[in-house]
Amino acid sequence: MFICDCHCDTLTELYKKGTSIYANDQHFDIQRLIELGGGLQFCAIYVPTQEFRYYGGLRYTLQYLDKYLQEVKKLHADGIDVLQVRTKEDVADVLNHKAATLLAIEEGGAIDGSLEALRCLYELGVRAMTLTWSNRNDIADGVNEEKSGGGLTVFGRQVVAEMNKLGMLVDVSHIAPAGFWDVIEASTKPIIATHSNAKALCPHPRNLDDQQIKAINENDGLIGITFAGQFLENDYNDACIESVYRHIDHMLNLIGNDDHIGFGSDFDGISHPPYNIQGVQDYKPLVDFLATKYSDSTIAKITHQNVLSLLGKVL
Numbered sequence: 001m002f003i004c005d006c007h008c009d010t011l012t013e014l015y016k017k018g019t020s021i022y023a024n025d026q027h028f029d030i031q032r033l034i035e036l037g038g039g040l041q042f043c044a045i046y047v048p049t050q051e052f053r054y055y056g057g058l059r060y061t062l063q064y065l066d067k068y069l070q071e072v073k074k075l076h077a078d079g080i081d082v083l084q085v086r087t088k089e090d091v092a093d094v095l096n097h098k099a100a101t102l103l104a105i106e107e108g109g110a111i112d113g114s115l116e117a118l119r120c121l122y123e124l125g126v127r128a129m130t131l132t133w134s135n136r137n138d139i140a141d142g143v144n145e146e147k148s149g150g151g152l153t154v155f156g157r158q159v160v161a162e163m164n165k166l167g168m169l170v171d172v173s174h175i176a177p178a179g180f181w182d183v184i185e186a187s188t189k190p191i192i193a194t195h196s197n198a199k200a201l202c203p204h205p206r207n208l209d210d211q212q213i214k215a216i217n218e219n220d221g222l223i224g225i226t227f228a229g230q231f232l233e234n235d236y237n238d239a240c241i242e243s244v245y246r247h248i249d250h251m252l253n254l255i256g257n258d259d260h261i262g263f264g265s266d267f268d269g270i271s272h273p274p275y276n277i278q279g280v281q282d283y284k285p286l287v288d289f290l291a292t293k294y295s296d297s298t299i300a301k302i303t304h305q306n307v308l309s310l311l312g313k314v315l
């Protein structure tokens, strides 16, 4: 089993608690990923720009980025075979390594309104950015801005164009519907919703409606099914492996193919994980369950091939 997971907030915990990415008692660590059979984990720097109103995100981002780079250095010094994915060539090489990580940013306020900062963050290894968190920033409105109806700003369009040019994944999880449709129109490359589920099954504002799911399919993009209990079931206490399956199955049936669905657990960022998914080790029972429903080829696509294929097109 090789698992590509498009979103976790593990870096936040590592920085705040001073813990190690190799082994910890959080939802995710590299040791358990390797024991599982390996995988590629997107590691997001979540930037709480609502606390900054609005500038100061860049300094915050660099602090967490430094933690990531120090952790990667430590893994390599300890002889642990973990690839940091930065190029198309790295993507083609992922399966030859025990594990891999990809540096991401969750909240475009990280760039403090500066395309120069965006380019520098790319140079430091950032390969995916969630344009907004749930609030408004200078790129677009997030899903909490229910009444504003705001889509991409002029600056937001420049950010999408620059990310397309650099080869950085444009992530539409958290963005409000108007911005979502603006990104679909503006992006010249396939996009990603790193951690979002189906609104038809669970009507949370963070989930995607059927039109959005179809649009990501047509855009050749990818949706990472997330394990946040609140986005899986109306009562998060009911969230379980079967709920994850139901969201996957809804999307597969809706789009009529298995090329655009993957995982985006949101490990270490979720308060209410499914009762039988308590960390990265529980990909095993999840995939075992999915194997009773789908062919080996579909399982391989959902667990890793679709994400690698998207990265091959965008990076």
Ligand SMILES: [Zn+2]
Pocket: 106, 173, 174, 195, 266, 269
């Ligand atoms: Zn999130």
